[in-house]
Amino acid sequence: MTAVGMELEVAGSDKMRAFNEEALIHVDALFGVALRLTKNERDAEDLVQDTLLKAFTHFGKYKRGTNCKAWLFKIQTNTFINRYRKKSREKVFLVDDRDHRPLQDRAVAPKRNILEDGAEDEGDWYQKIFSDDVKSALEEIPTDFRMVVLLADLYDFSYKETAEIVGCPIGTVMSRLYRGRRLLAAKLVDHAVNSGYIKHDPRVDIEDENGDVQKVVEFKRRRRKRSG
C-alpha cells in the first residue's frame, strides 16, 4: 500500500458513524477492484459511488459486525454486472453472440503452463514481475476469471467469501481461480519473453485442460461424502 488518501468522514447520525467505521474504510479496496473491472477511472469512480450509496441506503439490512467488506463487494460486483457490463460490451456473460462455444472453452489457458510445468531454474522470472505488468495482464483475461483472481489473490478473500461475492458455488470459484492464474501466468510469461527477461519459453507440454472442471466436481463430491 502506498499513499494514504484523505480521511473519509461523514458527520451526523449514528447510522453515519457506523457507516464510517464499517463501510467507508473499504473505499480504497472497492476502488482498486472497480478500476480493474471497468478499466478506466471515470467508470470506476461511478461504480464505487453507486456501490456505497446503495450500501448506505440498505445499511439497515447489513448486520453490524459481520463481514462488511464482503457485503460491499457483493453489491459492487452485482452493480458492475448489471450496469457496466452492458456498457463495456465485453462478451463474457450470458450469451456471446460472436462465439457460441461454452465459456470454459473460450477462455482456455495455453496447454503449456509454467505454473504447473515450468523448470525449477526458470523461477527467476517471478522476480521480474512488475505491478503494471500484472495490471495489464489482468485486464486482458476474461472478466469472470479476473474477478476471482482479484478477490482471492489480491484482496485476500477466502474461497467461500469469493463465492458469495460472485454468486456462484465454491467449486466454480476454484476452477475459475486456477484457470485465471494459469491465464495470468501465461500472459506474464509472454511478456517476460517479449521483454527479454527470460531467454526461452519455459513452458512444456502436458496440462490436461478439460480435466479441470471435472476434477473440481470430483473434489467437491469427495468433500461432500466425507462431511455427510
Add this chain to the structure above:
Amino acid sequence: MDCNEFNFLVHAYVDDELDERERVETEVHLGACDTCRSKARRVSRFRQALRESYEPETAPDSLKVRLVAALEAQSHVEAQQAEAASASGPAPVVPLDTMREATRRPSTGTNRWLLAGGGLAAAAAVALLVTAVFSSGASEDASPTIAPSGTARAERPQSRNMGYEPIVRESVSWHRRQVPIEITGPDDARVNHWFQGKVDFKVKTPRFDRRGDGDVNLLGARLSNVREKQAAYVVYEVDGSKVSVLIFDRNEKVPDSAARAGERGFYNAGGYNVAVVEEQGVTYSITSDLSREDHVQLVNAAFRPK
C-alpha cells in the same frame, strides 16, 4: 494420495483452503514426492510474486469528497423521510436523483449520475436490484409480493405447495440477473450431458418447442442453487422473451398421484410469471415475463401430465 490428486489440490493447498485432513494427506505426499513439491513451490511463488508486485490503487480524493457530499445528502433525505413518516401517513418517495443532482460531477455536463431511466424508475430499479442481491438475508420486507395466480389443470394440495414461495422468490431473483452461462445451447442433449456428474440428479431440460409454434431457442445453462440445493439453471429465448428454468431435486417425497398428475402451481411475483412443476421426482421452476396466458400455455405444452 497420488500425484494426480495432488495436481488438483495444489492450488487449494497453497491457498490454505484445505481442511485439516486433506492438508495432512497432502503434506505426507509432498514429503515423499519431489515432483509435486516443486509444483507446489512454483504455484506458491507465483502467488507470492503476484501479491508482492501488485500495488493497489487508492481512491482519489475527488471521489471521496463527492462521496461525503452524496452520503450527507442521502442522510438528510432519510431524516426528512423519517420526519414525514412520523408526522403523517406513508413516507414520500424520494427519487435517487435528488441527491445525485447535488453531487453531479461538474465537468461532464451530462447526467452521468442518473441511472438509465432516471427518477422514480431508477430508484425502483435500485431497490429491486438490491432486493435481488440480498434476498437470501434475514430481512425480506422489500421483496416482491407473491400471489398464486390460480391453479391450472391439477388441484394443488395446499400443505405441500406452501413450500413453493421461497422457490418462486429465488427463481425471480435468478431470472432478473444477468449471469454467466457455462454451457451454450441450442443442443439440449449436449446441455443435459454437461450436467452429468455436476448435479446429483438427471437433468432433462424442458422441451418448450413442443408448443408447436413460435420461436424457441435454448440459449445456455449453468450450475446454480435453490434453497441451498444444487440446481441447473437453463435460459431460453421464447418469442423474444427470456424464459429461465431452475431444475433441482427437492429431496422431498412427492406422492405418485401428484407426480402422475403433473402437479403444478402458477404464481406471479415481481411482475414475472412463475410456474413450479414436479415431474419424476424433480422440481422445475419456470420464470418468464411472457403474458400469463402464454406462460401457462408454454409450461403445459412442455409438461404434459401422463
